[in-house]
Amino acid sequence: MTNTVLFVDDDDDLRRASAQTLSLAGYDVRAVDSGAAAVREVDAGFDGIIISDIRMPGVDGLELLQQVIARDPDMPVILISGHIDVPTAMGALRTGAYDVLEKPYSNEQLVAAVERALERRRLIAENRQLRQAAPVDDAGPLVGHSPAIVQLRRTIAQIGPIGVDVLIQGETGTGKGLVAEMLHAASRRRGPLVTIDCGAMPAGLVEAELFGNVADAVPGSRMPRTGRLEQGNRGTIFLDDIDALSDSMQLAVQRVLERREVMPVGAIAGRSIDLRVVSASSLDLETLAKAGQFRLSLFYRLNSVTLRLPPLRERREDIAPLFRRFVLQAAARLGVTPPKLEARAFRHLEKHDWPGNVRELMRFAENFVLGLGDHDLGASASAGPTDLKSRLDAFETELIEEALGEAAGDVTRACAALGLPRKTFYYRLQKLGIDPASFRG
Template structure:
């Protein structure tokens, strides 16, 4: 760990005592913490990857010069800003150092406010780097992280971590396969509610005639079984998080009752004499702008504004193409580890597909593609293999059939649960089952 973990500190390195004293006074008057060194070698034992500050160093010094010090510091952590002080004759050298990773340089003689301004920018830059690292570390502790280092993904992860503790209701907007449920889980796991349950509801999979009982519960006795009704998803999320996916598909009558839950934080099950208080956070998700449904008259405007306290938009892959190689590599490694098939190389056709394809199914489609690549490699005798000359479309078609088959096996042919797990509408699932000649009845007990 660094000697300075809680305070941003400037290490000022110069063999000229008079210059050190003058510049330290300038930085002190600006309210900046500074420590001085006359020898560059003295600095290195004080630097590690957690160092939160900035190094300002003269270039020309006996022994280790400023350029050598910059290289040694960046060997420890290239994210530590190093500001070089140079004489007029060394400006060209300093410019080359910028290309090698120096943060900035100050040409003598420089104004005091110029020194302070450069140092403040460097400190802000270092703080941002360390904050992003902490966010990435926190997100990495979650089972399936949001992968990517694009500006959009860094901003999304930072916002999630900030909102997690705020306990506001959140509306997540993102296309199919962008990871809306993953974001909901991240919000829950990093919140004060993490000890309780996250209850996920796919509103599109709720039968209209059973939706109220499923969501709000029922205190009525079932005439067939003689048993008391169900608790309902809202009551099950007490002290936790209620995640409502595809909320725009919810029937208007159910929306009216949900509005009361959100406004009053109470729920009245079917047959109950009085409402019950519930302590929960509501996270809702939609594929498109929910206001479109309001304009179309299929979603209540008052419910929209109750949900729209905070909106998180997940960018599709086509808007952050720089994240595709890293995301693909993550899922490729995951698939290889599960199937015991490490140490293989992807071919040019796969690389071309990664670059040229628009990924309308986003991360889910990319993950399925990574698994299909691993599945179609030469395998153990127990695993069937595609012909070497099989087209990409045939590989994807076969992999889609495998995914549907495996999911139906896991759900024992339950169509609603299969739809929820695959994240596709009922008609789409039936179309795909018909195309692949899959009969859901064969999976039922």
């Protein structure tokens, strides 16, 4: 999971202070004093985000932005300036800047902007990993030969070009983001795919994040901002974890879907947008709606077509080829020789529940290649059909208890330390029989 921030500013004091702030917040910071130096830092393996001052001698922030997005259009670039005007800010956002910060900014504003940008980068990276996992003989990036996956690929091919809104339902790690990318790629839409993690938006800024704002409409920022929904104009919006939206935001999103119009914060008139909406949830939205925990009217608006992604435990015939491909990919990426894979090792893989699904399998494959944890699958096979699962559970229990101990039982801090969504974390606590309250005090 990427945690790297490249900070670019020719002001020595500001550069050192901002780098220190981000380092204390837990980020891996690289600080350089020029756009030219930043260009040299951003090689093919750079997986972080960039924060750059606009006004610098030589390669300025706008030129740096153009060079970066020419190499990687998905790399988030945050521009900062103390003298920026509205046309320049809007031009930068249209060019591809992720955000614009006005000097002087607070430490909290800087950290919040970085976390949003890194979350977007992480989602893109995960989608790319899943997409790259496809073997060449598969009909697309969705790997597997189980009947459910074969039918899912066919359905995506059928509805992709139509442009109908789609609801994707599936457990964490089943590849909902990948399916959204496939739907967008199969469409005839020329705009971008904009992913919005509804559960990761900072509290109090959700409305401005989604719909944008006019100048001086949001405390702490004088600049106008284009909302994430409007950024997807003529393209596809992917609303991930849509169940995380508050009731008021659900109603606001429903109005956007009905009218295809957004109203920025502080604006007096709406703006028409052309969107295809793909939404996703790891929970059963219909059950939530009937229980009064999700707007029933929004649910009916979202599910023109519903795609259900099966968990790995329901398509066990796909686990072995997926694991083999992830091992080969990890070995190639890390520049090592792939470990020997034996049939009995695969039998163990198929007996594990894989609650984290494809994402968990991918990370386990990487650990297998690195020789971390209980990786000797072939040797452990003779210990019995449950041995691998028991050892994995014990290893996971140790990691979770260590994180809870360091966080004094604070679930939010433990989730952040482990890089796990809260829902997945609570699922693992219940499955492993761990009580966070025992670590408090």
